[in-house]
Amino acid sequence: MTALGDITETPAGFRSGFACFVGRPNVGKSTLMNALVGTKVAITSSRPQTTRRAIRGIVHRPDAQLVVVDTPGLHKPRTLLGERLDSLVRSTLTEVDVIGFCVPADQPVGPGDTFIARELANVGKTPVVAIVTKTDLVSRDRVAEQLVAVGGLGTFADIVPCSARDGFQVGLVADLLIGRLPEGMPLYPAGDLTDEPEQVLIAELIREAALEGVRDELPHSIAVLVDEMEPRAGRDDLVDVYAHLYVERPSQKGIVIGHQGARLKEVGAAARRQIEALLGTRVYLDLRIKVLKDWQRDPKHLRRLGFDD
């Protein structure tokens, strides 16, 4: 992940790391993640290869940086409630620093929750914070009962009730997750708390659009860098975004561009719609393709594209 040159000093005791959320469908994972990171855009992709950078959002605090990652398979009930977790989900669960296990306050604890709790117990040493969601829908007594019921599902680092709808204890959820992160440098730029992560998200949106429907060997060869974004002079409703999409070989460039540029046009249009949703303004997207020969094997290129060790 990216460690940035402009971060000169990390405060003592600064924590940084990764979290993911699991739970039955519809229990409020996405809403809680969005409440934590303060953006409504969910970045998803049907391609498992994209997982390494499937970042849902970044919670910046003076004392910590919490990166919430998203795993396509994690949200699919057939995966999570199937006979076993697939290896992708399992590896994500072991790679993050902390897992948020969501159980809604307004439904009895059921077999789905039990199944997930058991899987989490098998996953290894990753600490699990159990989160009773949607507390705004029920009485305090019911919340208390649910905390006890969830406590019976396993051994958790903490159990906390919250409501992403009215904001009840969302900050505490962040505290508890951050408390489980290791001490370390920020993983993403801290200078400007909103713009840089936005550029990371935008690069991801473009990359995802480019990945739709391409052959299997291409995903690892595509990288996107947002070079610049700025409001159009004299306009408050339009942002210009300049980005480069890098591939490793000229033949890949052809695939991305498509017949008479048709594919690139589609990719640009799809990405632009997503970026507009993220930024809440209209967007002009200037997207160029460059061949960066074998960038995956060149340390200098890797660094430039944000793949620092």
Ligand SMILES: Nc1nc2c(ncn2[C@@H]2O[C@H](COP(=O)(O)OP(=O)(O)OP(=O)(O)O)[C@@H](O)[C@H]2O)c(=O)[nH]1
């Ligand atoms: N009242 C209330 N509703 C909530 C809360 N959080 C989420 N919801 C609602 O619950 C529904 C499901 O929320 P999601 O965040 O999509 O749930 P999810 O667990 O991500 O669902 P999947 O993506 O299907 O796994 C939506 O209609 C939300 O608006 C909450 O704190 N209170």
